[in-house]
Amino acid sequence: DQQVKQNSPSLSVQEGRISILNCDYTNSMFDYFLWYKKYPAEGPTFLISISSIKDKNEDGRFTVFLNKSAKHLSLHIVPSQPGDSAVYFCAARAIGNTPLVFGKGTRLSVIA
Amino acid sequence: EAQVTQNPRYLITVTGKKLTVTCSQNMNHEYMSWYRQDPGLGLRQIYYSMNVEVTDKGDVPEGYKVSRKEKRNFPLILESPSPNQTSLYFCASSPQGGYQPQHFGDGTRLSIL
Numbered sequence: 001d002q003q004v005k006q007n008s009p010s011l012s013v014q015e016g017r018i019s020i021l022n023c024d025y026t027n028s029m030f031d032y033f034l035w036y037k038k039y040p041a042e043g044p045t046f047l048i049s050i051s052s053i054k055d056k057n058e059d060g061r062f063t064v065f066l067n068k069s070a071k072h073l074s075l076h077i078v079p080s081q082p083g084d085s086a087v088y089f090c091a092a093r094a095i096g097n098t099p100l101v102f103g104k105g106t107r108l109s110v111i112a
Numbered sequence: 113e114a115q116v117t118q119n120p121r122y123l124i125t126v127t128g129k130k131l132t133v134t135c136s137q138n139m140n141h142e143y144m145s146w147y148r149q150d151p152g153l154g155l156r157q158i159y160y161s162m163n164v165e166v167t168d169k170g171d172v173p174e175g176y177k178v179s180r181k182e183k184r185n186f187p188l189i190l191e192s193p194s195p196n197q198t199s200l201y202f203c204a205s206s207p208q209g210g211y212q213p214q215h216f217g218d219g220t221r222l223s224i225l
Contacts, residue, residue: 004154032211043116043202043216044155051211089155093211099145099170100214102155 003027004092006103015112019077023090023103026071030092030101035064035075038087038105047088048075080110114139116217118203124223125193133188133220135203143209144186145170146178148199149219155202161186162209193224 005024013019023033031052036044050057050064050073057064063076077084090103116137125131137144145160147170157170161180175197177189186205190197200221204214 006154034213036216041218043204043218045216046213049211049213091155099157099160101171102147104152104154 004101004103006106008106010107012109013080016079019080021075021088021106023073029094032093034091036089082110082112085110118217118220122221128192131190135186137205141205144205146188147202195224198224
């Protein structure tokens with residue numbers, strides 16, 4: 001039973017355009033969501049997060065949108081740069097002392 | 113430099129030979145955890161620790177042990193490794209559990225023949 005789903009295994013975007021990575025979840029108890037970026041041979045690094053009391057959080061070129069009614073969140077990267085090419089993981093946590101649940105990841109390729 | 117350090121980075125070993133993957137963090141974080149990453153499955157939590165001497169099971173704890181005798185160290189122990197434990201392992205830490213992003217190590221690739 002996959003609670004956090006990233007249905008697109010890969011995405012290719014041209015440099016300078018917008019990248020949109022999507023994530024769906026099934027557990028209505030999730031109240032905190034994060035995005036991590038992972039380069040080959042490195043561990044995941046934290047990118048941006050959002051609490052369920054918000055519907056948008058922005059940090060520079062990165063914006064995360066949360067639609068609680070649809071149980072959907074998305075990460076927007078504008079403008080996309082070649083250095084953004086990586087695997088992006090969506091993660092979620094439920095209220096209380098619960099494990100972080102990760103999606104399978106989406107590989108983003110930004111083409112110059 | 114703030115970091116989570118895992119050793120070894122790569123290991124090829126045989127079934128049944130006990131091994132330990134060490135994890136150390138220099139950020140005085142209370143929370144530490146272990147994950148495994150497998151193709152098509154994403155990251156799954158093995159064990160976590162909220163503080164010294166406090167550990168708990170994650171989603172896939174079978175075949176693994178952990179200990180947390182000191183705040184900075186959180187070793188992962190495979191008492192009798194099997195081929196299905198061949199995977200990429202990550203250790204992570206955060207100031208506390210809950211709503212704080214975790215810092216990850218660079219991973220340990222284990223191959224069990």
